[in-house]
Amino acid sequence: MKPYQVLIFIACVMAGLATLCVVLPGRIALGATELKWPALTEVLGIQKTPDTIIPMDTIAQLDTLLTPDTVVQQEQTLSPAIVKADSIAPQKEDNCQLSTVNYQLSESDSRIYLSSFYASLSQSGKQVVRVLHYGDSQIEEDRMTQQIREALQDRYGGSGVGLMPLAQTIPSRTVKQQLHMNGRQIQPAQGPRRFIVYGPKRDRRDDGLYGVMGQVAVMNDSLVPGSEKLMAVCTPQDPKNRYSKWQVLADSAIQYSFSRDTVFLSGKGNVYGLSQESDTGMIVDNIPMRGCLGLVFTKMDSAQLADFYREQNVRLIILQFGGNAIPFNETPSTIQGIVRGLRKQVQYLRMLAPEASFLFIGPSDMLTQIDGVWQTYPMVPYMDRLLQQMAQDEQIAYFSLYRWMGGSGSMAKWQEAGLAGEDGIHFMRSGARKAGNAVAKWILEGIESE
């Protein structure tokens, strides 16, 4: 073939594709499936933004007057601050100065709802002041909680990493666990039967007795009573996390003893968790609930929770949820439903822990591919604002992780900077450290400004 013939072939292919761009731009329904093809302007880069799925319908039965439209508008009005935060995000962690730009404008007020917690800090020299950090997979492995714990313990004393499950199915960065049963080392999955309030149906139980961590290990569940003898070696990975006492949250039928980093357990019954802690000062517990929307607290036994919150002097409950709602809910109404559900959880927990203050940490920026382009899930800013509104209505503190990161698209910058993973959702360890430090700093700054 001659080169000009090849050229004609290339031209024909391009002309064919261009014709399709003119004739069939956008989405074409083909039965149950949908065919997509770009418009010419999109191909040539004249119109780069693909369709967004932000719904334009108005929302009548809303707790707030927010709509996705107004959220987008508000985003735009915050643009100077967002730009500033953007410029910070891509830098490496060590060079970063934590930005408080956005929420100084609109959210610093919410820290007044932490007043009761701030006041309780004065007790930390004499007794334990406990902080529970419930969250989704973003806080697994003690991410973010670790920084909050370090900041509070540095200033107000206390030691130990706090609560951990009997069988650590998800490793922690701060405590390494080895499990032995009847004299031989086993893997966590080979340990006692577990029930998890945020797990699938097969892993749940009817009586609601999951303990404060939302998961319970049942020793000698189906065996001859007393046949399982467990030994858990839980070694803190950092000397800073040395502790002065063990605590075992278990039924009275469970016998236990300790030797340094090892706890020995026998008997038949529920074990709700182990805890390494100090006699006084701050104890900050990391309680990750993988895949959880945060709507599970009302399924947990109220008396059990209330007893723990009261006896252990829980003075701050941090709830970090919302992210798991985003990929599955594309309409404002479903997001509103979830936020309503979260509001009920907050009310329920406040009833059980009347002495505690509450801080809600909203979802981070999250990316998905829409028409082949990575961009923020359209519902993230909307959910963030609804959660903020909910927090304001319920008079609890709110930290917008999304806006602190830099708003829409900031996750991509975090990825470039090696702070977030390729999935566009989870932080890398360095990113989690940065976010944890930001939350810790924000909480502590509130004390100073009191």
Place this chain on the structure above:
Amino acid sequence: MDFLQYILAFNSESPLLFTQFYFWAFFALVYALFALLLSLPFGKGSGLGSPYKKLHLRNIYLMFVSWFFYYKTSGLFLLILAFVTLSDWIIAGRIKSAISHHKPQIAKGLLCLSVIIDLGLLAYFKYAYFFTNMVNDLFGTGFRVFDIFAYIGNGFAEAGRFSVDTIVLPVGISFYIFQVISYTVDVYRGRIQPVKNILDFGFYVSFFPQLVAGPIVRAEEFIPQLYKPFHLSRRVFGIAVFWILNGLAKKIIMSDFLAVNLIDRVFNNPLLFSGFENLFALFAYSLQVYADFSGYSDIAIGLAMLMGFYLPMNFNSPYKSQSPQEFWRRWHMSLGRWLKGYLYIPLGGNRKIGFGTYFWLSLIAFVSAALTNWWWQILVPFALFMLVVAVINSAPFRERWGTGFYKLLYSNLNSFITQVLGGLWHGASWNFIIWGGINGIGMIVEKIWRKMNWHLRFLSITVLTFGLMALDYFYALPVWRLFLVWSAIIWIGTAIRYVYWLITQDMTINCQLSIINSKLSKAWAILQTFTFITFTRLFFRSSSNLDPATANEVAWETARNMVNQIGGAWNNAIIPEFLWAYKYVVAMFVAGMLIHWLPTNWKRRYRLAFSAMPLWLMVIVVCLAIVVIYQFVTAEMQPFIYFQF
């Protein structure tokens, strides 16, 4: 003005990629001028010059186009490309001259100079962080990298324009450096004549289809094509179009779709997923890496063909390999051939071991000791091993033992070194060295296994399986469980084949039974090799956006967490749920593997059928194929679903 800048200027965020529209518009324009140039009536009486001049002009044109392509991709690193082009062209010319004047020492010296310059540049840009970190770790120093080129650049431009604190890796440097080395060495070996015109040579070094991701074209394969006129048969044209479409489909459907919807998220955070999901993602990653890399190579080969050039085949269905050794003959073949020709053979191949072998083995042992901090645990056994090798390599022993043994020994030692250094070529971090090392060890173990008789094979796998069983019982670490399961599978396969061998060794076997046995053995070997290669991939992935020290840490942690999950968080109950929820991803993986494993003849047939299509039909098929591929670009993402709690 902005539009012109967008089209012409370097922008690190929009490099020219085969998967983007901009590249194809660029290629169409390049081809239009290319066609115009080739249609000019060069020759006697035309007034334009000789036909050679036309070829020369074509080469110059494609060189400048390639330089523009590289500039769009890498900006001022074009100067590095230009420098090695100039340097190797001059030195190769001097080498030829020294050889002609019977001055072999000078020729050798010049060859060394060229290799030092080329590898020095590669080492500086690619391995500066790696070596700096290693020195800092070993000696507790606090050295930091310094970008000397940025420093010089700042002298010419305004101060501070280029950052001196970071060294950016120029795109494709590993490929074109290997090409220029092959040119100079081939000239030294007398396999090719030096290229007279530097612009022709520049074209060989920078030919844009293969510039940034291979195939690595050896000088002796490509230089002769510089002087051949354009020729493209109708069938080859069809094959070229097929390769391009095939490459695009592999890259976008098999690679990107699988990566975005499953693989990236599992590798990013293995602990969020169950053992089965991790294992599935690992196997899918094997397919992804192949589809990604070979997809690019296919496109490069197709594009070059359209311009009348032939690049070497780079992948030959590597997951059909029946042994790790065969795998390396089918995977990234242009690199394999390069390493064989310019590293393995010079080390001695299976003929000898010399200073090079001892030097590299010692260096690998030293680096391994430094990496693990197991100084005496590694260096003492290594020293003993080297002593044994030196003794048995002495003349009295050599006379006593047959050449077969020594061939195996030499070839194993030299190929191990080749594998480790080949691993380092893929990336400047420990995980790639480990990856290369595991491949080297796998190759050696498989060779030894094949030399064993059936009694010994059965005995050794039985001992290994029982040993792992004991380890798993007393120390239930996920890694033992993983090895135990794999070993048990191999044990079952070996036991069946052992029994078959015991029964049939003294019998005349039915021909059909023999064929079935042979096919089953082949399938078994393919599956075992694929599994082995897949597990080496645990160490093959490294994040490019992290600093090297963190990248190392993350890569190691990812591998460890994946092993933990595969060996420790297995839950059969969730397998059906996962397969259903990720049905499109699973279907793509299965389809990809089935296509990969199609018989070679079938593939050849449908390739030929495509190339024989009438052109009008081919246009329609190409358009439809692109529409289908685009559906995968824009497909909605598989949402996150957790199965493991």
